[in-house]
Amino acid sequence: MSKRELHFGLMFWAGGTHPSGWRYPSSHAGAAFDIEFLQRVTRIVEAAKFDFLFLGDRLASDPSLQTTNPSQMSRLEPFVSGASLAAATSHIGIVVTANPTYYDPYNLARMFASLDHLSQGRASWNLVTGADEIAAGNFSRQGHWDTERRYDWADEFVTVVRGLWDSDAITPLHHKGRYFDVAGPLNVKRPPQGHPVILHAGTSDRSRELGARDADVIFAGQATIESAKAYYADVKSRAGKYGRKDGDIAILPGLTPVVAETTQKAVEIFDHLNSFIALEPDGDGGEASRYGSLGRMGKRRNLTAVSAAIGVDISGQDRDAAVDPVVLAEANEDGQRLFADVTRLTRRDVKGRNRLTYRDLIIGHISTGAVVVGDPNEVADHIQLWFDERAADGFNIFPPYVPESVEAFASLVVPELQRRGLYRTDYSGSTFRDHLGLAKPAPILANASSL
Amino acid sequence: MAKPLHLGFLYAPHSGHQTHDESFDPLNPIHLTSLAQDLERTGFAFLLVDDSVGHAEPARNEAFTTASFLATRTHHIGLIAAANTSYVEPYNVTRLAASLDHVTHGRAGWLVSTGVADPAGANYGQAAVAPDVHYQRADEILDIARRLWDSWEDDAFIRDKQSGVFVDGPKIHPIDHIGPSFRVKGPLNVARPPQGQVIVAHRVVDRRSADFAGRHADIAILGAETAGNIAALRDNVLAAARGVHRDEQHVRLFAEIVPFIGPDHAAGTPTTRVANHVSGTPTEIVDQIEALANAATLDGLVVAPRLLLSGLDALSRDVVPELARRQRLRSGDGSATLRERLSLARPCNIFEHKAPCQASTAA
Structure with a gap:
């Protein structure tokens, strides 16, 4: 063989x-x-x-x-x-x-x-x-x-x-x-x-x-x-x-x-791409549009949707602010996975020098399929x-x-x-x-x- | 002075028109490429890629895939692919034709055929139906196709990277077609073709096909053996065009001719002496072409040699240059699309109401 x-x-x-x-x-x-x-x-x-x-x-x-x-x-x-x-x-x-x-x-x-x-x-x-x-x-x-x-x-x-x-x-x-x-x-x-x-x-x-x-x-x-x-x-x-x-x-x-020559450049590209995604105001209502690549029905692009998924209410937060570490501590299993995934892709965490933002969570939440950045x-x-x-x-x-x-x-x-x-x-x-x-x-x- | 003529070429290896030519394999992409490139170099305005969905010998490729392949291997020649309205879904054939027009940058055409010319229902689980039923279906599909081609206005795409606006929604139209055979909501999922509407061709052999061509076709290919019968078919086509308030100037009229070139040509001489079988030396053949075109008031001729390659060799070496020498060959210089080459205007969009416009074909 x-x-x-x-x-x-x-x-x-x-x-x-x-x-x-x-x-x-x-x-x-x-x-x-x-x-x-x-x-x-x-x-x-x-x-x-x-x-x-x-x-x-x-x-x-x-x-x-x-x-x-x-x-x-x-x-x-x-x-x-x-x-x-x-x-x-x-x-x-x-x-x-x-x-x-x-x-x-x-x-x-x-x-x-x-x-x-x-x-x-x-x-x-x-x-x-x-x-x-x-x-x-x-x-x-x-x-x-x-x-x-x-x-x-x-x-x-x-x-x-x-x-x-x-x-x-x-x-x-x-x-x-x-x-x-x-x-x-x-x-x-x-x-x-x-x-x-x-x-x-x-x-x-x-x-x-x-x-x-x-x-x-x-x-x-x-x-x-x-x-x-x-x-x-x-x-x-x-x-x-x-x-x-x-x-x-x-x-x-x-x-x-x-992918780019360096990890830092790759993360910059990833962030640049995601910066074009039009986010939605917080709150329920309206129909979720089709999102992602394999025909899965979409999720709302806001913090209300993230809150529901992770079991912690973070709606209304400033999207550019660093996420409070308490949110990770209180998050359910799906939430833990979301944080880990966002950190894997962006190299940002709730602690340390590079802090992940509420916006990162929205982007992570609506992403589908396997992504690798590096x-x-x-x-x-x-x-x-x-x-x-x-x-x-x-x-x-x-x-x-x-x-x-x-x-x-x-x-x-x-x-x-x-x-x-x-x-x-x-x-x-x-x-x-x-x-x-x-x-x-x-x-x-x-x-x-x-x- | 008599007007210069367009030349088209009928590639139909399966039909009775072309006997099998051992030197040409219709499945072979290299053979197909040289055929199209030779025709382009010789000055042909278009290549008709005919098709059949029934029994056919020798085997050859489906027409739209063939034409799409040739799109990349050619630059100027029109590529007109056959599809049979009796055996296709209108949404599928409409987007094939629209897409072919995009990849050829406006050189595409659709040779519409029906189950009358190609009775192949047994391959589709269909019972035999009357000729009129095939043509009713064809009529409905053409109406659907024209509206689907127009379902995206020319400026529907914004594609503004700054604002993130990709399309202008109100310029994309559902067609909401509900007819005897089909229900098609639309819109199409293809941008409006470069030619606006893809060129439609139809072979005219009787009253029914003449009616259809008069209503829908940009190119009517008249197939009869005598100048008188060709002229009669032409009159039927033009009468049908007038019947739907189409300007008869918008129909390009061609006759199909079968050349037999040279005294010792391998194909021999025609069995019967008929007007559309042109034979003899190149000069004699050009004389006959001119006589036929003048007698039947034609815009051009569609050449369908019995032997594909040897027929083409003699044509490009002797006959076409002689036609050009007499200033009876219309050149394609300066025209980008097949529509321009045929001096047909780009039609307005039926969903746009900005300015009054004269459609070149029946809506």
Whole structure:
């Protein structure tokens, strides 16, 4: 068995994954529709030997996202971006997000097969089932389907798509199932990878099961190493049920790195980014807007919300003032964790020279996912720890501001990981499957549904 | 003097129009790149990437992914991708077309086809339906697409880093479409296309397709074998345009031609003597093209050679230069978008009421 090595993907949000990343001085605020910009960023991570570039998607828009997720409000359709990227790169995997709930299996099988031919074996499908309720309104649906319905549909959908990839004139599909009736064969030849790589993300039971059965890469949003380890162990053991080996699935949690030559500079960048977040006045009321990167519903950006979470009333405090150490002493378990996390990121504490502020607590409270702030060694240590402890096989890197944070990770952290022998110094093949060490699957000629 | 003509090229490796050319693999990105670059260099205004969702030999790639790939490999040529309204969700196809327009910086088009031309319902769990039903669906999807393309006003983005205001909410519009086949709330999740509205093309072969083209198309591609029949289709298209109060000057009319070049050309000679099969020496072919364009009052021609590459070689080496020498080839100099190249105005946004404006297509 070959040596285990790190895998990296780049989650591309044009304005960065930080909600205010687009306001960072060097960011390109109009990047969402600038394909040359996306191509340039992708070449940075291709030079750093990343496994893939990840193109997210949503099937609806809402102007209210502008203060929380402007990069998700409007963007290029991901197949269009993906095919344009294929024309401008040579090795990196191209992940396109597509939601079976609002697609047709024949069309989607063709799109991915085509992208795999055009990219010469670099296409990948990020399979999402869409928790976005408003998308239903754009697709003639009476309402949003519940989780069971979406996953039942997705399960059969994946079977049909794989069957179409394997079909030909001699063995057309003739699928007749609960939801789909598809004659086939597909009119695009079998993709160079056999089956394009499948990604899946999610933590629900149905999602873990789908991932364990069908995904080659799983990305997850665990914020702590403990929860990530539990998730990792669970998914890999579920995969065993489907006859899959440990190395058949790469688990790549999201990670937001804020890295600079020195720790102090990294913290300054982190603070600078957070200074753009629009806080709300204290008090309840109003609807919490969607916040963070993985579609979690948001929290209020004020001290009232922090008070409720930590079990100590700190509403009305001057946000720029240092936090009274009594607050930490009286805080509940969640509060203790919040303080520890904020200190880990900002290096500020309730005692000592660098004091943390009430504002820091608000920012810490609304943050989601794993974030690491530090110099190249500190960030590499974090990555190595998660990798060695089997909390991760690598990471889907969330660049908080683009392109600078991508350049910083590629030029500062990647060489350090290569020095430590944890990460490739060159691609060993040209397809996405090659990067993951996955063989090309044999065609499933006897499609279960057709015989 | 007779006006210069636009040239388009029909890439349709699966259709009866193009027999399989062993030297060209439609799945191969390098072959596709050289085809598009050769056409661009030769002076073609656009490449139509046709498609089929039914049985097709040889296998080739889906049209929008192909065109998006070629967007990066070309700089001036229009890229018009086919999508079949009978087998797509309107929201999906609308944003594919809008996005293609962004990545080409305004060189995109959508070749609208329907299940009438490509009966592939068996791949979609659909029962066969009457031609009129396919066209009703197409009509509804075009209405939805045009409103979704306009759902973001051109200046909806503020992107002011100082204030943190990213968009101007009132300039983003839901479309609230409720029709016989679809309910689409909107807005689209793509900024308004650089061309305002993506160029719409349709192949006209009968009364029904002529009606559709007259109502919706910027480019009508007339497919008939005699100059008389081509002229008749043209008249039908223009009558349909007038019927929806469209200015007929806003429809660009093309005829599809099949060239057979040179006395010993591998493709041989046409089996029957028909007007849109142009044959002979390059000079003779240009004579025939001019005669056809004059007889049917056309804006240009869409070339669909039987053999993809060998046909193209002779065209770019001899035929197109001869057309240019006679000042009958319209150059694309100075135009950035496909719309500009076709001398079509950028349409106003139907959601903007600032100034009276003349839409170039039916709303």
